[in-house]
Amino acid sequence: MIWLSLVTFVLMPLTVAELSHCCPWIADKLVVFASTKVPASAREEQLAQWQGDIDTVPGQLLKVLKATSILLRSPAAGRAIASAIQRDSRPVHTTEPKPSRARSLNSYNDRLRLQQIGVAIDQQLTPLEKMVFLAVRVDRMSCDTLGQQFSPPLSAQKVQNIVAGSVVKIHNSLRDLESDTE
Amino acid sequence: MGITRRTHSLIAVLKKLLECPDGDHYGLELAARARINPGSVYPILIRLESEGWVTSHWEDIDESAEHRRRRKYYRLTGLGCSAAERELISWENRFKQPALRPEAAAL
Numbered sequence: 001m002i003w004l005s006l007v008t009f010v011l012m013p014l015t016v017a018e019l020s021h022c023c024p025w026i027a028d029k030l031v032v033f034a035s036t037k038v039p040a041s042a043r044e045e046q047l048a049q050w051q052g053d054i055d056t057v058p059g060q061l062l063k064v065l066k067a068t069s070i071l072l073r074s075p076a077a078g079r080a081i082a083s084a085i086q087r088d089s090r091p092v093h094t095t096e097p098k099p100s101r102a103r104s105l106n107s108y109n110d111r112l113r114l115q116q117i118g119v120a121i122d123q124q125l126t127p128l129e130k131m132v133f134l135a136v137r138v139d140r141m142s143c144d145t146l147g148q149q150f151s152p153p154l155s156a157q158k159v160q161n162i163v164a165g166s167v168v169k170i171h172n173s174l175r176d177l178e179s180d181t182e
Numbered sequence: 183m184g185i186t187r188r189t190h191s192l193i194a195v196l197k198k199l200l201e202c203p204d205g206d207h208y209g210l211e212l213a214a215r216a217r218i219n220p221g222s223v224y225p226i227l228i229r230l231e232s233e234g235w236v237t238s239h240w241e242d243i244d245e246s247a248e249h250r251r252r253r254k255y256y257r258l259t260g261l262g263c264s265a266a267e268r269e270l271i272s273w274e275n276r277f278k279q280p281a282l283r284p285e286a287a288a289l
Contacts, residue, residue, distance in 0.1 A: 050224075050240070050253065054208040055250035066210060066220045073221025080225040084232035131282050151283050152275035 017141055023060035027067035034074035042081045129166045191218040193273050195226050196266040197256045206255035227256055235262030
């Protein structure tokens with residue numbers, strides 16, 4: 001009973017007080033170990049950053065918890081730094097700007113008379129494809145502009161794909177209609 | 183653009199940076215405000231800095247007088263501000279089905 005009292009009321013509080021005094025030292029050691037995951041060229045700076053941030057954390061145990069979290073994510077930080085260093089050291093290649101890939105829909109309008117065949121192929125088109133043709137109307141419009149008529153906006157490439165797919169369906173429907181009428 | 187992995191943590195950090203675009207923030211402060219894992223904020227800030235979305239600078243203090251080591255602060259750049267706004271809009275729209283804008287449908 002005496003031993004139990006000794007442990008409970010003397011040793012345990014002393015141990016807890018001792019550990020709490022050691023917590024900043026433990027946190028510092030954890031952060032130093034975390035910095036070993038970072039490339040050598042950036043190690044010192046990253047360690048200084050982590051130490052500076054840990055110093056602002058209030059309390060004792062909280063420092064250890066934050067330092068543990070930094071240690072667990074330090075491989076990711078190391079990879080991000082290595083990637084940044086690799087990118088900085090790569091020679092910069094300049095290229096000529098590519099011409100815009102946006103195309104006007106006028107050529108399709110001239111060939112297929114979209115509005116006049118709307119009823120015949122209405123069932124072939126998906127709701128999104130119908131919206132694309134509704135948006136274009138008879139205007140001459142680039143795929144970029146057409147994509148901006150939507151919320152969220154569609155990319156020019158997506159609009160091109162929708163139009164191309166729709167044109168194939170329309171063309172096939174027309175061919176079927178023509179063969180039926182012959 | 184080099185930031186190809188868009189995660190909840192990245193978006194949370196960008197939101198907090200945009201709340202105070204002219205202010206200086208340090209790593210753990212951002213992690214606390216964005217409610218993300220403290221260790222996760224540093225890879226994010228490193229990637230943002232390598233892309234030019236944020237700039238960093240060291241605090242100018244007397245370490246012995248302040249009884250702490252200096253901190254590294256991050257600030258959003260102009261490029262980062264516009265890019266972050268685009269990222270947030272893109273993130274919010276990622277699950278939306280496209281629909282015609284009202285002004286386009288009305289004509």
